[in-house]
Amino acid sequence: xxxxxxxxxxxxxxxxxxxxxxxxxxxxxxxxxxxxxxxxxxxxxxxxxxxxxxxxxxxxxxxxxxxxxxxxxxxxxxxxxxxxxxxxxxxxxxxxxxxxxxxxxxxxxxxxxxxxxxxxxxxxxxxxxxxxxxxxxxxxxxxxxxxxxxxxxxxxxxxxxxxxxxxxxxxxxxxxxxxxxxxxxxxxxxxxx
Amino acid sequence: xxxxxxxxxxxxxxxxxxxxxxxxxxxxxxxxxxxxxxxxxxxxxxxxxxxxxxxxxxxxxxxxxxxxxxxxxxxxxxxxxxxxxxxxxxxxxxxxxxxxxxxxxxxxxxxxxxxxxxxxxxxxxxxxxxxxxxxxxxxxxxxxxxxxxxxxxxxxxxxxxxxxxxxxxxxxxxxxxxxxxxxxxxxxxxxxxxxxxxxxxxxxxxxxxxxxxxxxxxxxxxxxxxxxxxxxxxxxxxxxxxxxxxxxxxxxxxxxxxxxx
Numbered sequence: 001x002x003x004x005x006x007x008x009x010x011x012x013x014x015x016x017x018x019x020x021x022x023x024x025x026x027x028x029x030x031x032x033x034x035x036x037x038x039x040x041x042x043x044x045x046x047x048x049x050x051x052x053x054x055x056x057x058x059x060x061x062x063x064x065x066x067x068x069x070x071x072x073x074x075x076x077x078x079x080x081x082x083x084x085x086x087x088x089x090x091x092x093x094x095x096x097x098x099x100x101x102x103x104x105x106x107x108x109x110x111x112x113x114x115x116x117x118x119x120x121x122x123x124x125x126x127x128x129x130x131x132x133x134x135x136x137x138x139x140x141x142x143x144x145x146x147x148x149x150x151x152x153x154x155x156x157x158x159x160x161x162x163x164x165x166x167x168x169x170x171x172x173x174x175x176x177x178x179x180x181x182x183x184x185x186x187x188x189x190x191x192x193x
Numbered sequence: 194x195x196x197x198x199x200x201x202x203x204x205x206x207x208x209x210x211x212x213x214x215x216x217x218x219x220x221x222x223x224x225x226x227x228x229x230x231x232x233x234x235x236x237x238x239x240x241x242x243x244x245x246x247x248x249x250x251x252x253x254x255x256x257x258x259x260x261x262x263x264x265x266x267x268x269x270x271x272x273x274x275x276x277x278x279x280x281x282x283x284x285x286x287x288x289x290x291x292x293x294x295x296x297x298x299x300x301x302x303x304x305x306x307x308x309x310x311x312x313x314x315x316x317x318x319x320x321x322x323x324x325x326x327x328x329x330x331x332x333x334x335x336x337x338x339x340x341x342x343x344x345x346x347x348x349x350x351x352x353x354x355x356x357x358x359x360x361x362x363x364x365x366x367x368x369x370x371x372x373x374x375x376x377x378x379x380x381x382x383x384x385x386x387x388x389x390x391x392x393x394x395x396x397x398x399x400x401x402x403x404x405x406x407x408x409x410x411x412x413x414x415x416x417x418x419x420x421x422x423x424x425x426x427x428x429x430x431x432x433x434x435x436x437x438x439x440x441x442x443x444x445x446x447x448x449x450x451x452x453x454x
Binding site: 018021022024025026028029031032033035036038039040042043044045047048050051054055058059061062064065066069 | 239242243245246247249250252253254256257260273274276277278280281282284285288289291292295296298300301304305358359361362365366
């Protein structure tokens with residue numbers, strides 16, 4: 001795992017983000033108080049505190065705030081991450097679909113509930129596989145339900161960002177097309193049997 | 194910076210004091226206030242720093258309190274943006290400028306209390322005839338009088354002075370005899386003529402006074418012994434002393450000295 005991955009994982013934790021904002025607030029408070037005293041009551045001790053404490057505290061406050069703000073911005077605007085426990089339903093058949101998912105860790109089961117109450121397992125998806133993209137492409141409700149087999153971590157992409165990536169990244173476009181082709185084949189075979 | 198007309202004719206300095214001026218021993222600063230100009234870059238920097246620092250304190254406090262109460266609103270986001278990002282970013286350069294500029298003032302140098310008392314009291318005394326006093330009471334140097342003569346000019350002069358200042362602070366904190374006024378402060382080295390000549394050299398009066406005596410000794414003034422760093426002829430040989438000595442100060446008690454060396 002690279003340093004960037006570790007940093008990203010660290011920042012994904014909401015409690016940590018709150019603590020970082022609190023630390024930024026304390027650093028900002030300390031820096032402002034020392035700076036105020038240093039200009040209103042100039043003296044060698046306050047100058048030294050300004051140089052050695054207030055200035056690093058100002059930079060620390062900005063750095064912590066930026067780290068949290070950028071993470072939250074990316075989470076809100078682009079790919080975010082969600083976690084599910086085993087048995088949790090991620091989405092249900094018939095629901096409107098406005099998000100696509102990619103499995104980052106764990107397994108997800110795609111299933112279909114028959115009118116007679118039986119559950120038909122359509123597929124089990126592992127790390128690196130997508131699901132939920134069909135509703136985004138067709139604008140139809142979800143055609144199947146999904147649930148976590150065990151603890152699962154998924155990356156989530158909203159409709160707007162999906163469309164942007166789909167129309168601007170040829171590789172992404174091709175991989176979605178290939179996956180759709182495979183799904184269609186599976187549905188055909190399932191229908192025949 | 195120093196006016197060029199105070200380079201010689203030592204008695205002329207006192208003629209520039211207003212008639213019926215301050216009582217003996219009264220610091221000249223007491224009559225400056227009505228004429229004190231405002232709106233310099235430093236004044237603006239100090240005011241801006243004050244406003245920004247207060248805004249930062251308020252924003253940081255509000256942010257911490259709202260976060261502790263679990264409030265989630267766009268207002269909290271705006272407060273955080275201002276208090277934790279915008280204010281520190283703007284305050285960093287302006288605060289630096291304001292703090293460094295205010296640290297050039299005489300009051301700042303004087304804030305090391307006992308160690309600087311003799312020098313500052315002597316400099317501010319209209320009765321004193323030392324070089325520092327004549328430059329101060331006649332306003333040959335407008336502001337930052339200690340700094341003007343004790344920090345080298347040029348790009349690194351201010352930086353060197355600050356590093357030395359931090360060393361002085363260390364001596365003050367550790368209670369060195371020089372910092373407490375028990376011992377004469379040792380010079381770093383011979384005083385450089387260039388610090389005087391930066392302002393005085395080239396002025397009409399400097400060149401013409403006493404039948405052009407400065408022209409006659411120009412080469413000596415500009416020549417420095419490479420081994421000792423001592424000028425062949427120091428300005429202070431004819432125009433000193435720059436300050437009252439600690440021995441003179443102790444001899445006269447705590448009142449402002451009226452030296453006429």
